[in-house]
Amino acid sequence: MDPCRFAYAFSVRLHDTDAAGRMFFGHLFRHAHDAYEAFMTQVGLPLERLIREGEILLPLVHAEADYQRPLCQGDRARIALAIAEIRTRSFAVAYRFETQDGTLAATAKTVHLQINRDGSPASSLSAEIRDAILPYLHEDRPQ
Amino acid sequence: MDPCRFAYAFSVRLHDTDAAGRMFFGHLFRHAHDAYEAFMTQVGLPLERLIREGEILLPLVHAEADYQRPLCQGDRARIALAIAEIRTRSFAVAYRFETQDGTLAATAKTVHLQINRDGSPASSLSAEIRDAILPYLHEDRPQ
Amino acid sequence: MDPCRFAYAFSVRLHDTDAAGRMFFGHLFRHAHDAYEAFMTQVGLPLERLIREGEILLPLVHAEADYQRPLCQGDRARIALAIAEIRTRSFAVAYRFETQDGTLAATAKTVHLQINRDGSPASSLSAEIRDAILPYLHEDRPQ
């Protein structure tokens, strides 16, 4: 994989699936965020520190996913994560879910907005955030 | 509320929140789908019957949400559900999440594609589906 | 139902089930805690207030469940909640899960320990807690 993408692997577990026999769509976002947490730790911004310090708040303001093929219990899946866009006070993270044989299962995107302690949007992304995520910026979706 | 929208109420529970003190974004989709399940039962198409019979399969092919204000434990929330679009072999459901005082907390959309048993897209939505959801069609998002 | 038990109803949703077609066992505890949150609100001790004020901390120290019959998507279930035991610094909550026709599906129990801000066990349950839950005390499990 492109070294400028962050890789995250997981297994689809029984509780991820539903009575229709496939992963419940909403659980995809849980796995996407797991990859995002691992990514943030990797780039030196572990969420537990951000939440504890309370200086940099990055709530999600948008999330979306497109589902190409079902994921089933026992599947080993891989997420390729990249930064899709950096704007003045927000950034977008793109996720590509593949099964072990490289088949595309889904894509997803989350948008994170930096806010102040009072909940108002920050004037701009902190330099610490920008510098940490910039190496993973890809203008288009991860391939 | 507009009688042509389907209303669904829920309370934000402790397990919906995370250490940042607000609803974890991914759980919004769980509540959206709860509303969709209640809606489908209301219009005579309970999912448990569709899954058991296996004739009409409607997997989600897209989901998205925009988050305006945090939902917190103890909040009583209301979802207004409407059909946003009916296409040849798919339909879109729009959700508007409000807190008890009418404040908009989030909007969401899910797109459901009718497929055949072999996984290929159906030639068209079944008449049973179309007729059931048509009364809830609103060309734009629920207000 | 015995007026000294607290009743809570819910529907089994698609995300509650797994590929084996029944409710995933771990989700039972989510519903039990939903009932407990509703109960605590009912008796004047909403968890959101306890967590916000931080004076009374009641972490779970034990949880258990016995599963008699599967719950399936679309089932309407009912929980009868009672206080099973009040001890010096802890109390136990008992839950009885029934389907709509009165069939016993599962029983569960959770034990809540009052602790001080530093994490040590409190010398005793606060009078506010004891007084609020006492009317729901049943020495044995809810019938």
Added chain:
Amino acid sequence: MDPCRFAYAFSVRLHDTDAAGRMFFGHLFRHAHDAYEAFMTQVGLPLERLIREGEILLPLVHAEADYQRPLCQGDRARIALAIAEIRTRSFAVAYRFETQDGTLAATAKTVHLQINRDGSPASSLSAEIRDAILPYLHEDRPQ
């Protein structure tokens, strides 16, 4: 670790925690079952095969947990899994949750009953199950 225990590692993620800042108690069972699924795959009995074939059905009939210390977002945790008991038609699995520094965070137990396709208890555990789990039998809880 004792080679006759099965080890499983995971990170506590944001969605595992709640507004009280610690892992929601019910999610412990999700992680315990993840470890059980990984264990069953390891011993040649992947659940996806059992569910697909439908010959060996092993629903949970009991689950319990004792919580010693909170798990928080970002914690790396380890589960040591062992078979606690093998009976005529059921077996018990014991789980010990530790943080990275070896501190005990929780213990849990699940009991799995073999049933026939009609839901009645099997006359006995299948030899395939018994032989697969026997090497992991420890009469008492994992240390």
